[in-house]
Amino acid sequence: MDNVIRRQTPMARLLRALVYAALALAALFYLLPLAVMVLTSLKPLDEITAGTLLTLPENPTLAPWIKAWGEACTGMRCEGVGGYFWNSFAIVIPAVAISTLLGALNGYALTKWRFKGAELVFALMLFGCFIPFQVILLPMAQTLGWLGLSSSRAGLVLVHVIFGVAFTTLFFRNFYVSIPDELVSAAKLDGAGFFRIFRRILLPVSTPIIVVSVIWQFTQIWNDFLFGVAFSGHDTQPVTVALNNLVNTSTGVKEYNVDMAAAMIAALPTLVVYVLAGKYFVRGLTAGSVKG
Known part of the structure; x- marks a missing residue:
């Protein structure tokens, strides 16, 4: 019985590792839109038009957040959200x-x-x-x-x-x-x-x-x-x-x-x-x- 358990242990560890890897990939896939939102919100507009969605900001800025909060136009009013x-x-x-x-x-x-x-x-x-x-x-x-x-x-x-x-x-x-x-x-x-x-x-x-x-x-x-x-x-x-x-x-x-x-x-x-x-x-x- 002990020999059987020892033979099964590596397989069980492999299956566990595969499960964790699949869960990690699913989590990354699920979090990808959030990552795109955060990265885009920290980029100047010229970096967005010249780059791709997943590129890191070269010159990170909080200006879009400040404008979104207090200056962005929501219809006819430009008071932010x-x-x-x-x-x-x-x-x-x-x-x-x-x-x-x-x-x-x-x-x-x-x-x-x-x-x-x-x-x-x-x-x-x-x-x-x-x-x-x-x-x-x-x-x-x-x-x-x-x-x-x-x-x-x-x-x-x-x-x-x-x-x-x-x-x-x-x-x-x-x-x-x-x-x-x-x-x-x-x-x-x-x-x-x-x-x-x-x-x-x-x-x-x-x-x-x-x-x-x-x-x-x-x-x-x-x-x-x-x-x-x-x-x-x-x-x-x-x-x-x-x-x-x-x-x-x-x-x-x-x-x-x-x-x-x-x-x-x-x-x-x-x-x-x-x-x-x-x-x-x-x-x-x-x-x-x-x-x-």
Whole structure:
């Protein structure tokens, strides 16, 4: 038996090396567009027209980044993407916080305070995850008009909360199913109410799924273009809409370095979130997979 294992060990090492090599090649292929964006954003325009996509900058410069942030034209306005960048944060932060809190409360109610029709309610909310966004553009626009929230940040926050709460409810419901019902029953016998049980028992153990919800919602809302272009005004547009307007502006010389710098600025928050918290996203998703 030992001889067989020794004969197989070199082959196993070779297969492992081949797997790692294939993964490394896949990673390089996947990261190639990002490398092109970064290199292009650091080049003067004359180097871009005279060189190739993958050549290193001979005279690296941050001028394209500075122009993309504060001077580039996004349609008729030449104020860069900086203001739109902060618009996105003003939309993302409250939308993520509200949808995560509502999802936690919904998941808690659907698992630990079961009521007649709870499964039907959950099924309907789950159905909401699969409704194409394009289907609701007109009725949502009418609703925002009735509420007086058209072309406002508050209106965009409301839209993202409505469409995000179905996903956050799904996350928290599947996570809370794995928490023993006996903990909640014991707390009820001690006289604890709905919100006290939620605050003292459920929330302290919810960190993994909160991280999942925050990463998911942050990414979805930050990268959204459809709702941003449909429901925002000139002063409330998110950075994705500004980036589209900048890239499609046809006046003057096409500045590819500025376009790439603006794209990197728009992508940086989601890149940072995934780099810093990506491993917690996977842990959170698997934390509630024992039951469900």
